[in-house]
Amino acid sequence: MTAYLIKGVRLLGGDPADLLIADGVIAEGPADGAEVIDAEGLVALPGLVDLHTHLREPGREDAETVETGSRAAALGGYTAVFAMANTSPVADTAGVVEQVWRLGREAGLVDVQPIGAVTVGLAGKQLAELGAMATSAANVRIFSDDGFCVADPRLMRRALEYVKAFDGIIAQHAEEPRLTEGAQMHEGEVSTRLGLTGWPAVAEEAIIARDVLLAEHVGSRLHVCHVSTAGSVEVLRQAKARGVRVTAEVTPHHLLLTDELAASYDPVYKVNPPLRTASDVRALRQALVDGVIDIVATDHAPHAVEDKECEWAYARPGMVGLETALPVVLSVLGEQWDLIAERMSRAPARIAGLAGHGTDLTVGSPANLTLVDPSARRVVDPSGLASRSRNTPYAGTTLPGRIVATFLRGEPTVLDGKAVK
């Protein structure tokens, strides 16, 4: 194994220092024979961890594969991603989750941890074999029907209870389905003007309120996916104050973009949950800073061209996000490096119980890290993305920060801003 001496890097934005990597861990000198990387002006962060990625394999390899998604993740500074279960076939058995996990190992660019479906076929009728997925080689701990809400309250209760046997966690896509029938965007002024059926904030807030009460009742762990409204933040704030075991995520796009963008009718802005109002964006930013929202998760949702270059109503919801997540968060939070490390690496690893990631870069720790150039500015060019899909809302936008290098267990997956393999 090659040793690397990262010279003059600022750990979490602190004073410049040298960081030695040897045998896959952060090491102490001497650095004889180590390959030297000049890191002047760069900031080192623990490798980012994404709790919410759609990799599309198996089933929609034309939009993304485990390998192309892994490369996009590495280029975004990630060392671990959690692959959502809404593939085809659905990841609702030990066989499918092991397949995804194995594909991730073969790609070798990030650790790919499958998320298992809560219900068979994401149909919301019957629990999937959660225990078999937990004890499979993929070692699944997070379960989600993401894309759909586990809407049946009794089934949600059972799922929350059942996963206690193996310290599992239910990650809920909070969307009351009857309140969002036909919904195309956030319900409000803009949807009224555009004549697009609204997705009301209360459809998210009502499910989160119900679920935190259920989690409290049975003493289980709940994780709320892609929180998008100010009202949801208030529900979470109260639940956390009472001691409910709930964690929550927000996407980079919900921290930056608003529903006004739908006025173009360009489906690149169509996402589920939808982009909300400026006051929601303000509340989400504040909640991320004060910890009511625990983490940033990308909801990276690659789609083929024909699924986006069409009428708004017919387009699939979702945007790619792995390669732009850190720059977007930087633009929102500024250079609060410790906060960024907490929300994008430590906390997601802790919530998922993922060993070896999200650890501080101290001697003996696994060398999972990323190097960022905070002074760089980049114009997002969709054709330059490593993801197989191009549905980014930031095309032509200038974002701060550039991922210069990413290391997974001491080996570079990205160097000089380019994927190593």
Add this chain to the structure above:
Amino acid sequence: MIKHLRSAADLDAETATLILDTAGEMAALAGREVKKLPTLRGRTVVNLFYEDSTRTRISFEAAAKRLSADVINFSAKGSSVSKGESLKDTALTLQAMGADAVVIRHPASGAPHRLASWVDGSVINAGDGTHEHPTQALLDAYTMRSRLGTLAGLNVAIVGDVLHSRVARSNVLLLTTLGASITLVGPPTLIPVDIAAALSPATKVSYDLDSVLPGADVVMMLRVQTERMQDSFFPSAREYSRRYGLDVARMRKLPEHAIVMHPGPMNRGMEIAPEVADSTRSTIVEQVANGVSARMAVLYLLLGGKA
């Protein structure tokens, strides 16, 4: 002149007035023996209809033909569209055919906006989803102006299913641009959230038709689809009709000069009583004739004609 007419919001007061004035000149033509102008000879207008609407299609077709344009009717039924050809593919075909204007009717809101990004010609929205129908608003405004002399200062009540009505949205935008005041009337389930903020601050909302009628110069009744009843927007057709239907007794509450409009097709006996629809206050038949004149004006001006 603007290039596309995707929304009534594309029109400022000056442009809208020019269209209405031009529509007046076009209407004068209808009284002549030869009802044709050579203005758009050699130009191609495509009627791209993804939704059945014989009335609107024929109105646009008549308008284009009276201006001597070549008209191609492209219906989604029985074409490659139903075999899964995308709007973009169709747009590229129309582009190759050299369409100067595309009149599009589509069940998805915003389809004309998408189309306009893929073709060089003018795009005219002939109704998109629950969004807008701007030429309907122009013909309505033209009808009001010819009956009442002016639009500035008029009190217009739009009554019924505003939530799903593209006609209502376009009328609110156009009429407030031209100085009218709008009151939207209907059950709260059928009046969209934040409507005034969304469309125009000069918009009021009322849930009580009887209190609005004495101050109205124009009452525009919208078509109510009985399917809305199944979806619990209102309890029953009878209750709807009693609370929001325009019958003879209600019509008597209107000022002497007030007119009654309906974009058609009507549910006689539901939102409008037959005696009201057939009364001298009703402009329903004129609206159809004015539709051709208004659409002629739009095609003429968008395709580079001079007034």
